[in-house]
Amino acid sequence: MLAFLQAALDGLMIGGVYAVISIGLTLVFGVMGIINFAQAEFLMLGMFVAYFAWAWLGLDPLIAAPAAFVIVGALGLAVQTLLLRRVMRAPPVAQVFLTVSLLIVLQNAALLAFGSSFRSVITPYQSSALRLGPLYLSLPYLAAFAASVASGLALWLFLQRSWFGRAMRATAQDPFAAQLVGINTQAMHRLAFAIGVGLTAFGGAVILPYLTVYPTVGEQFVVLMFTVVVLGGLGSVLGAIAGGFSVGLIQSISGLFLPVQLQNLVLFVVFIAVLSLRPEGLLGARR
């Protein structure tokens, strides 16, 4: 029972992290209809931004996270304007091709620019945990979870309350109708992409304290991110959050009675099952 509670707690914490790094992916898909295979590379870039903020300025990655959001978001804006717009009307296969090529470019540009070393930050809390009775609550996980919740909330407020947010949702729902009421859908696409990759970068920054950054770190998260968003429902921000928690819990609890090596196997089987029974995911709208 205790082991179960601990696993549930860990799963929830890591689930929050998975959620924040995946929200960006679902936002991009919802508004632009593009599956961005290079999304995890923006995670890597966010981690690098946070790393250098720590190495050069002594900033804790959690404090540098908003900077990662802004800097990588700006890069995302450039990428969207220069590259992605071109394939918006192209068949989905072309979009896949472009984002996969972008993945290769970003990864190797990072390798060239930053070198192949594995870089790690040292923060005062990264090797500590809180005790809640017999349970352990890892501090870096807690910090990442808190940051994720905060950013998720901020995004939700943005989408619900601000004009831009509502315009983006309108574009996602029905681009033609949105244009009719005067929304510049092109600008909305740009904004969605920038915010999307920015959020993923933010997520990267908050997980840096307990991970290492190197040019190919994104690869560890690609399939995970996609599982999260599809499970939750492509295009639904709340879905990404629900998906994130689900994935975290499934991974953690399956580790109790299965070899750790198979934690992703369970995840994928659940994933395929959900897709076959409810293709739009847990919270996605039936199209």
Place this chain on the structure above:
Amino acid sequence: MAILRSAAKTLKPTRRHALGVLGGTMAAPYVLRSAQAAETVSIGVVLPLSGANAQFGVNSRNGIELVADQINKAGGIKALGGAKIELVVADATSTPTTAATVAQRLVTQNRVTAILGAFVSSLTIAISEVTERRDIPLLTMSFADQITGRGFKNIFQVVAKASVIGAAQFEDTVAIAQAAGTKLERVAIMYEDTAYGTSQAVGLRNGAKKTGVQIVMDEAYPLGITDVTPLINKLRAANAQAVFPVSYLNDSLQIIRVMRQQGIGIPAIGGAAGYVIPDFEKGLGEYAEGILSISPSNYDLAPDLTKAFRERYNYFMVHEAFEHAVCLEVLVQAIEKTGKTDPAALRDVLHGTRFEGGWTRGMTGGAVQFDETGLNTLSVPLMVQWRNKELVTVWPENIAKAKPIWKA
């Protein structure tokens, strides 16, 4: 017109002239070839220079380049008239098929004399399928058991096998603990699930069987694991006295940190790779102090040689860099001995010689000697410990530079 006719008259060759020219033309290739031979010897270097293992590929290349430059500065390969070493470096990428194609290219297009590489066992094995069929020597420090287990004639491995390294990781630890007054009875092993971790785990299990120690936890985990808490939770529940993790860097740091978080103070004895690179210490700071690991070799066995690496590249000579340096040294010694770059001759010399001197001094036994399977039988894994940001050899006792500290 007249000019041409008079020019033709003056240029009309005599028979002697013609013979001279003909003889010269026939001799030219030989002249050119020996002039060529005095020029360069091409040696192929195939390493992962992109992808997840790029760092190790770069380290290895640095080691090879250091030795090549040293040899060239000292006058090149004497037996070939001072021929300089020309390294033909290529990226193996992370896909074995590409590594094999690249090796093929080096053999056919660049006509390399031999190939050094490729750090990752699966890449090395793929390359060896090419080099074996083309009869070109391949020298490596990859250590999966399969590499020397297929009866190939053209493969030469300068370090011990994975199962031997794993067994040593275990048995040496038991010995160190015993010397400190602790009898190990319950231990845990955890390993990343590529060929490296899996084959070394086999060695660990053999070591446990031999020393009669019980393994209370035996878990593989996916290489790119992003959350080690399920693993550490299991470790805590297993109640082990020591843990043997076999990891790369991303996982090694997570494991040590989460162990700290949960207050699990048992000794962790690493399986090389992620535990013996500078980034490990940089990532853990004070928590790296005292951590033990097995290693196929260590730089402090020949500090006079390895400090040249540190001076040039600003970090200590990691074991893959050193072992690749030894590969090149051995190859060059073989070329010096045969006086030619003919692969068959090199192969025979590589099999039959005890290589001493130069960089081989830093290997255990102070020399390198390959048996008929291509394995260097003199290489014995050693235990290193992090002391003050440096890796110090602490076991076996006859080569240790310091006594091991066992933090029970």
Place this chain on the structure above:
Amino acid sequence: MNGRSWRVVVAAGILVVALCLPLGLDPQGYAIRIFTLIFLFAAMAQSWNIVGGLANQMSLGHAAFFGIGAYTSTLLLIRMGISPWLGMAAGALLGGMVAALLSLPTMRLSGHYFALATLAFGEVMRVLANTWASVTGGPGGISVPFGQDSWWMLSFKSTRPHYYLTLGALISVTAVFVAIQRSAFGYRLRAVRENIAAAEVVGVDSARTKILAATISGALIAALGTLYAQLTFFFDPDTVFGIAPISIRVALIAILGGVGVAIGPIIGALVIIPLEEAANFAFSAQAAGLSALVYGLLLVTIIFVEPRGLVALAGLRKRWRSS
């Protein structure tokens, strides 16, 4: 000469060149290996093209069937000494069955959802192969044993026989593709692709159509897995079940060339494989990552210039599409 017979003449001419080419090349050399890989990957992309182009189901998990083929024939060879030809048949059978089985839960999925489901399935197979070490040899991989040259055992020291084998495979798979494209089955696939509701109304069993396409595609690429194993002699789960080296690469080749047309995968492979090699050759000795970066930038440029693939660029799309 009208357009049709002109095309036949050109194709025949290219075929003659392809057949004679190896005679001028080093049989164990680099160039012949490149061509062999081009043919093999073109054939793989062509099998993908059956679902990705004709059925418009973008699969990112074809490595699952490819790996099944490679492992089946190699395990039968190692454990029971069975000829890889028979192993290939067994692998194709198994690959086809698994593809059919996979189409059931993914039936109602389209576009991105289908792509991601197949991606997940490919990963499932890879993890299984990795953990089921007692059968597959686990992450250490398995080797095809060294043997005497033999056509029955598909074992050769030189690459030249593999060149002809993969060329033959490419021609066969392309023939299957064209046959499907022109048949009634092809019409049904097109109907399902264009408008599934309308297709069902006129009596097309869309479920059966999709499953059949998947089965054929899976069986073909599984058979190619055997050829791959016999060519490279060694592979591990990451190599044959891998997302990047197989699944995405195969899709990329077909997409680059142009999906849905027979010549697309061929053009794609003729461009991508040499491009990778050229980038590696020119740049990999310099800074780490440079060759891969150049390769990625070239890919981006190509798709940027013509998102519909090289076939569209050459204006060949219309001429090769129909009939």
